[in-house]
Every structure is written in structure tokens, then in C-alpha cells.
Amino acid sequence: MKKTLAVVLGATAALAAASASAGEIEDVNARLELLERQNAAIRKENAALRESQRLLEENTRLKSQNTRVAVEAARSSTRSHQENSAFLAVSAVSRQNRNPLQSYAADFPVKALPPTGPALFRAWIEGGAIFSGGDPISSTYGLTGQFDLTPKVGWESAVGFDYRFAGSPWHVSGQFRYGEGGKTTGLDSTSQTIAAGAASATGTETWAAAYKEAHWLADLAVGREIAGSGPSALQLKGGVRVAEFVTRSSNSDVQFLTVSGLAPIVVPGFPAVTTASTSSSTINEARASFLGAGPLIGIEGSIPFAGKWSFDYAGDAAILFGRQQSTNSSRTTSTITPSYLAGLFPTFDTLNTGNARLFAGVLSADIQVGLSYWLTQNLKLGAGYRLDALINVFNETGTSNAGFMPDRYTHGPRVTLTGQFEAM
Template sequence: MKKTLALLLGATATLTAANAAAGELEDVNARLELLERQNAAIRKENAALRENQRLHQENMRLKSPHAAVEAAKTSARPEQENGTFLAVSAASRQARNPLQSYAADFPVKAPPLAGPALFKAWIEGGAIWSGGDPVFSNYSSGNFTGAFDLTPKVGWESAIGFDHRFAGAPWHISGQFRYGEGGETSGTRTIDISTGPLTGTHTFGAAHKETRWLTDLAVGRDVAGIGPGALQLKGGVRVAEFVARSSDSNVQNGTLGGVSAATSSATDSRASFLGAGPLIGVEGSVPFAGKWAFDYNGDVALLFGRQTLQNTVRNVSALPPLPAPPS
């Protein structure tokens, strides 16, 4: 009985020892697997660090004066790693691009979206000179001839307008209204036409004035830059009118034997053009010196319309009364 008990105890001890050895083996295998994973992660990090260092060196090399030549030579040569030649991949060729190299050193940011809605209203005024061809008005009396120079002088112009940019988009809608007048020009001349018993004068007068107005409605889009200083390209419709008013007068006064008589004539002319058509233009702003900015704009329009000329003539005579017929 004692022998049988001893044998059972011996078998139990053997099984316990075998189970302990198996547990230790599993623990060792788990630790080895963990070490293998940690080593793989370390190798991946080391490879990423080496690639980053290589890109940095490549970037510095491309910044040298001979960057283009060296890049061409490098792209034509295969790389060697651990004794094995590898074809240059598309990613490596992109890394040799200077722009891609810069991107390796600096974070690449997407262009910012358009900001919130922005509404601007403006008003302006100033002097204007229309220039153009000279304007003359001729006159004559007997053997005397002359002319008035009625070329417009410096005038004034004022305007009001607005520009609205939609929220989160580069699109605008804008409009304006302008009105201006050229400086009025005029002249008078009096000529003595007395001959013998007749005394009299001949007086000439002339005047000229130009006015203009236009209104625009356009849709625009930012094509370069962002914010208030962006370059805006716009297209729309323009309606405009140009009016030139001229007047001429001719007055004669005479006295003969104590009897006076007078005649006068006047001509008023109105030439105008009213038209509408497509408009294209650019607009922008260049900031400088803190809060100051240089605003610029330019546009061109093709107008289709009607040109009219209207003349009004008035004649007035003041003659002495006729003598009463004999009874």
C-alpha cells in the first residue's frame, strides 16, 4: 500500500513539473513575439527617419546652382540598397522635384476658402476733361469773319456704386451710376456796322455744353489673390447717354433818321447718343503703408444705340410802325 502511494505521488510531481515547463515556454514565446513586434516598429521608424534625412539632403542639394543638372543625372541612375538595384519609383522622382522637396520640409496647406459675405458701398467725385476734337462756331458780318472756340473745358463728375461678395464663394455682384458735365464754353462778339446816316451793331453769341451719364450692373469673380485685395474679373451690361447742347445767336440793331429797327435769330442744337451693350472689366486693390490701399479698375463696353440731332430755330423782328395812309 505504501509503495502504491509513493508511485502516485511520484506521477503527480512529474505532471506538475511538466505543466510548469509548458507554462514557462509559452511565456517565453509570448515575450519573443512582443520583442519581434517592437523590433519591427523600431525598424519602420528608423527607415522613416532615414527617408526623411535623405529627402532633406536632396532638398538642400536641389537648392544649389547645379540642382537641375544633378536632378537629371540622379533620375537617370538606379538606386542601390543592400546590394540590390531598385528602379527609381514615381515617389522618388517626385521627391526630386524642387516643389515636392519644399513640401517635405514645410506643411502643405490647402488654399483658404473665400471668407464671409462682404458688402462695400462707395461714392466719389472729381474733375474731368472730355478733350476730343476742338469745337468751333463760325460767324461773319459783311467782310468780317471770325470763329468761337467752344472746346469743352474742365468739368466735374460724381459716382455712386456698390460691390457685394457672396459668403463662402469668390463671386461678386456690383453696380454703379455716374453723371458728369463738361465745363461750359461761350463767346460773344459785337461788330459796328454803321455806314453814313445808318448807325447800328451786329452781335454774335455762341455756347456749348456736354453732359453724360452711365449705369452698370455686373457679375464678377476673384481670379487672383484672396480678401479685399483680390483681382476681380467681371462682366455685365452698361447703359449710357452722351448729350451735347449748342446755341448760336445773331442780333442786328440799326437806327436811320431817328427810326430804330432790330432783328434776331437763334439756333439751339441737341446732339445725343443713347446706347446699351456688354461690359467687361477688372478691379482690384493693392494695400500699402498700413491701412492705405491703391484701388484700380478698368473696363470696356460695346454699346449699341441711337444717335439723334435736333435743331430749333427762332427768328424775331422789331420794325418801326408803318405810317398811316393818307385819308
């Protein structure tokens, strides 16, 4: 009985232990199932987060791509608009028979499109007054006298041309100018009478001086449009200049002496002389010049405004190499009246001359500005002011500097008439 009870109790204990182990296993399995569901939920959230990040990056990339596309589209639209505007402008010029007033770029000085039109030939003629300046020009006489020989108002005229090649920004141009300063003169005299008993002597002395200068230049240049187009383009030029500057000066000193109440002077075969007169004169003449050639650089252009009006400008500078030359002569004469007294009082006539040459370099520069008005599509009338300078036009250290100053300037108002037409 006891054994049976022990067996029963052992079996019961074993069943209880087995029952407890089964409950723990079920609890563990439940927990594992919960963890698995949680892990599945976490994996799902991670997948959703990765997908969200991918979508965000894709959205950012698409936005950036759309922005670039929009910028390129805007640039393309701007270029198309500018090209269309340029095309419309060219078409408008063609419809208006290529009016030169419409060919200038509206946004000067931005570089314009290369010209594509026909060749254009332009010719002009110019004239005006000039004033001369620079180093002072004077002539001394007697003991303290001095004449101011600054040239008076003179004149200058010029002609020129400009040819633009068809469909090209290149030009070829040339000009010729000639001018003269107004002739300047000086005159002064003195007189004195001395009496000695019945005899008296009257003497007079007269001084005179004159000065005049002239100049010319010729340019030939090749130019290229660097802003604008047509007759209003800003053009940079390079070429060659030939120029000459010439001065002529003279001065004289003439003396007269008349003596009366003399004791009779007898020359065999001639009447007795109680009155006699003598004269002596010294006349000096000089010519000084510079003739040279050298490289030239310049600019030229026009700025339209207010319809048919335009502001014109031009400037050049050149280094000229050439010859400075001066020639001078001095003639001295004396006479006596009556002439048959020459045997007792000799007369003379002498002439001395000189000539000198030097090699030199001279700076030639000019600037001109003005306003012009297009009378028609092909004819323009302008008024302006011009300044020309010749620096070191004669070397004072040389021997051939008679009456010629190193620096000379001419300036004055100008009137210019310009015509243009299309060339084949």
C-alpha cells in the same frame, strides 16, 4: 634453364610495364584531383561574384527607393508647411477681426486659396473734376469769325457697390455716374456809323454762341476673383452697360440799325417820326444725343503696400448699340421802333425745326488708377485719375450731326471714399 630465364625476363618486363602504367594512372588521378579543386575554386568565385552583383543591384535599388522616399517626404513636408502657413494666415485674419489689409495674398499674382469667409459688402462714393476733349468743337460767325467751344472744366460724381457671396469667389457689382462739362460761350460784335447830310445811320451786329455737354452711365456686372482674395482681389467682370451722352449748343446773330435826322415820317393818328430803329435776330438751338446699351467686360483690383496703403486699378470696355438723335430749331424775328411804323416796314417772326434719328454702335471704354489709405479696418480714402472715352458717339455721315463730334473724352482727378462690412 633458358626457358626459365625467358619466363623470368618476361615476367620482369610485364611487372615493369605494369609498374609504369600504375605510375601514369596515379599522375593522371593527381592531375584530375587538382583540376577538380581548381574547378571547385572557380565555381566558388563565380558564386561569390554573382552574390556580389546581386548585392550591388539590391544596393542600387534601395538607394533609388530611398531617394524617392526622401523626395516624397520633402514634398509632403513642403505641402504641410504651406497648408500650415495658410491655416495660420487665416487664423491670424480671424484673430484680427478679418482686417481687409491682411487678407491679400502675399505672393500676388499667384492664385490664392478659395475664400471661405462670410459675405462682404462694399459701397463707395466718388467725385472730382473733369476735362473734356476729343474732336474740336467750334462755331463760325460772320465772314471769318470762329468761336472755340471746347468745354471748360466740369465735374463728375459716382456711386457704386460690390457684393461678394459667402465662401465664394463670385461677386455682383454696379455703379452709376453722372457728369457735366463746363459751359463754354463766345461773344463778339461790330459797329459802324454812316452819315449822309443831316441824316446818319448806326448799325451794330452781335454774335454769341454757347455749348455744353453731359453724360451718364450705369453698369451691372458679375465678377470672379482670379487672384488674391477679399477687397484686394483681382476680379474679372462681365455684364451690361447703359449710357447716354448729350450736347446742347446755341448761336445767335442780332443786328440793330438806328437812323436819325430823317425827314418827318407821318402816320395818321401818330406823331411824326424823325428817328427810327430796326432789329433782326436769328437764334439757332440744337440738342444732339446718343442713348445705347450693350455688353461690358472689365477688371478691378488693388495691390496693398507699405502697411495701410494700396494701389487701386480698374478698367472697362463696352460696345453700345442705340439711337443717335438730334433736334434743332431756328427762329428769326425782326422789329421796328416806333412800332406803329410796322405798317410801312413789315416785321416777321418765323420758326423752323428739324429732327433726325440714326441707329449706331459706339465703343465705350474707361480706365482708372489711384492710391488709397485704410483709415480704419472698414473705411478707405483714395485719390486717383480716370479717363472715359466714347468712340464714334455720333455718325457724321448722317443728317443728325448738328454740333456733335464723333469722338469724345473726359478725364480728371477723383476722390473716392469706400466702406465695407461683412454681411449675413
